Amino acid sequence: MRIIIIGSGIAGVSFAEKCRSYSTDDEITLITGENSGYYSRPLLSRGFSKDDIEQTIILKTFDKLRANNINVISGVKITAINRTDKTVTSSSQDDSPLHYDKLILATGSAAFIPPLFRPYNELFFCLNSLTDLKALRKFRSEITRQNRPPAWAIIGGGLIGCEVASDLAVSGDPVTLFHAMDRLMERQLVTEDSALLLEVLQKSGVKVLLNQNVKGFSKQENKVCVDTNVTIEFDALIVSCGFKPRTELAELANLEVGRGIKVNQSMQTSDESIYALGDVAEFPNGKLYAFILPIRNQAHWLAGFIAGQESANWTPPVFTTKAKVHGFEAAHPYNV
Amino acid sequence: MSDYKKYVCEVCGHIYDEADGDEDTGIAPGTRWEDVPDDWRCPECGVEKSEYILLD
Numbered sequence: 001m002r003i004i005i006i007g008s009g010i011a012g013v014s015f016a017e018k019c020r021s022y023s024t025d026d027e028i029t030l031i032t033g034e035n036s037g038y039y040s041r042p043l044l045s046r047g048f049s050k051d052d053i054e055q056t057i058i059l060k061t062f063d064k065l066r067a068n069n070i071n072v073i074s075g076v077k078i079t080a081i082n083r084t085d086k087t088v089t090s091s092s093q094d095d096s097p098l099h100y101d102k103l104i105l106a107t108g109s110a111a112f113i114p115p116l117f118r119p120y121n122e123l124f125f126c127l128n129s130l131t132d133l134k135a136l137r138k139f140r141s142e143i144t145r146q147n148r149p150p151a152w153a154i155i156g157g158g159l160i161g162c163e164v165a166s167d168l169a170v171s172g173d174p175v176t177l178f179h180a181m182d183r184l185m186e187r188q189l190v191t192e193d194s195a196l197l198l199e200v201l202q203k204s205g206v207k208v209l210l211n212q213n214v215k216g217f218s219k220q221e222n223k224v225c226v227d228t229n230v231t232i233e234f235d236a237l238i239v240s241c242g243f244k245p246r247t248e249l250a251e252l253a254n255l256e257v258g259r260g261i262k263v264n265q266s267m268q269t270s271d272e273s274i275y276a277l278g279d280v281a282e283f284p285n286g287k288l289y290a291f292i293l294p295i296r297n298q299a300h301w302l303a304g305f306i307a308g309q310e311s312a313n314w315t316p317p318v319f320t321t322k323a324k325v326h327g328f329e330a331a332h333p334y335n336v
Numbered sequence: 337m338s339d340y341k342k343y344v345c346e347v348c349g350h351i352y353d354e355a356d357g358d359e360d361t362g363i364a365p366g367t368r369w370e371d372v373p374d375d376w377r378c379p380e381c382g383v384e385k386s387e388y389i390l391l392d
């Protein structure tokens with residue numbers, strides 16, 4: 001059987017490895033736009049307080065996966081899925097279309113940019129990938145070389161926004177966090193824990209602004225500005241307003257798509273040869289499971305299912321998460 | 337020995353079981369948590385040992 005996986009995050013890599021452990025005969029090909037290897041996405045939020053992060057964030061090199069008989073094609077973008085002849089086409093011109101018997105979509109998610117901010121995309125950073133982190137670190141070291149720390153604005157006080165604000169603040173930078181709601185991480189935390197989080201962030205030097213209606217951004221010489229009712233200047237902005245599943249390929253191929261790629265309880269899309277898992281998969285209950293533990297669980301289950309070792313439907317495991325905010329411990333369980 | 341303990345990574349939920357160790361990262365079965373090197377990291381999400389808590 002020829003199995004093609006698109007994506008080299010935790011979903012794609014965990015699936016590929018488990019798949020290999022079930023079978024030595026299947027041809028397993030993993031195609032990814034990444035070049036750096038398989039890295040830890042949670043660690044992106046610790047990307048400033050650790051000097052060696054660009055190396056230590058790599059959990060496995062692609063060569064290590066290749067040594068396990070997984071054919072990794074890196075630095076390549078898949079441009080189309082051709083469902084009638086079961087092939088995928090890539091951006092690399094010398095590659096002829098690749099045939100699959102089973103196609104696994106593990107394309108993950110991009111940063112969600114609210115429509116209002118899209119016209120200004122030259123003016124802000126996101127922190128969603130190792131490439132983003134490297135760009136941010138490069139920018140930061142250029143400013144730091146002028147013997148001052150950069151002043152940051154973080155737009156969005158959800159999980160990632162709070163983590164990044166915290167990590168920049170403990171690294172010595174002045175940080176202002178803009179949040180639209182009246183409390184931080186309101187989706188995951190109870191009110192009491194939001195208040196505690198606010199206190200912890202303020203103590204570490206973060207200036208937290210709640211109930212903010214950010215209308216847009218503007219540029220003034222070397223500074224970028226956040227426009228609310230007033231205009232405040234910064235060296236750089238990071239927009240962290242949630243994630244957007246990468247459904248474009250599936251849409252082009254006319255697969256059923258909602259917020260994510262729609263799958264049944266066996267992670268099968270509306271095409272029986274194509275599966276989706278991880279951040280990009282939307283289950284019949286409307287849920288997307290964008291956390292490490294359920295994604296690993298999905299990957300292992302799906303590999304077993306395709307190997308004929310699992311027959312029942314996938315059931316989500318019990319899981320929780322924890323914001324990587326320096327010095328913050330929630331008193332109550334997170335709502336995931 | 338039945339008093340082996342388990343530790344859970346609070347970030348991703350990975351469980352380190354002293355009885356099993358972690359073969360992939362070279363930790364032998366039976367290795368006590370305190371004997372796991374300080375620079376050992378969660379094999380699933382990469383965070384440091386300090387992110388683990390005792391599972392009871």
